Amino acid sequence: MAQDVSAWIDGYRRAWESNDPGDIRALFTPDAEYRTEPYAEPWTGPDEIVAGWLDARDDPGDTTFSWQPVIADDELAVVQATTVYSGGPVYSNLWLIKLAPDGRATSFTEWWMEQKTD
Template structure:
């Protein structure tokens, strides 16, 4: 298997784990997808969260309730250990977001760094 194919496989498994964590909001599911000292940015220009405890606390404070959204998308590119995920999140309440995520994967398959861009589709012309 080539490096690209391996990273793609790891990235897809990571995305599956992310979706499990998003749906469950379970701290163990969240920790399972981030390295202990991972850096997480909810928006690219904001100061990052760093480490499991900060990521879990922020995630659970901002959590989406199970069944309140549907995500469609997948890994669209990889470069070395970096994966790009593109998707659309549709909330039951009616808001729809376009998503772009940049995930730097550690050798164990967890994210060392994660940055998300989310764009409200209602603001597009």
């Protein structure tokens, strides 16, 4: 499962940098749900996920990203990460990713908290 999570996050970063609809679609099953916050209404299915992603997209090269797994088993991966925007905020991230047997996500939920930088 750890290799599956790593491969999925590699694909997520590729999509994050390219904003290519094909890269985004490749990450999710047809019935996948993507929540930008735990209690947000999900984007459901690849069409909504692509549209929501592109509405909130970052510019390529605008971020650096590091991560480590908290837990990964056959049903769920929990990932802790840090996103640093060039010239901007730094975010602590917590991701919950449910992967299908084919390596695509059936569910993705993110928590993000801006770090205080003094």
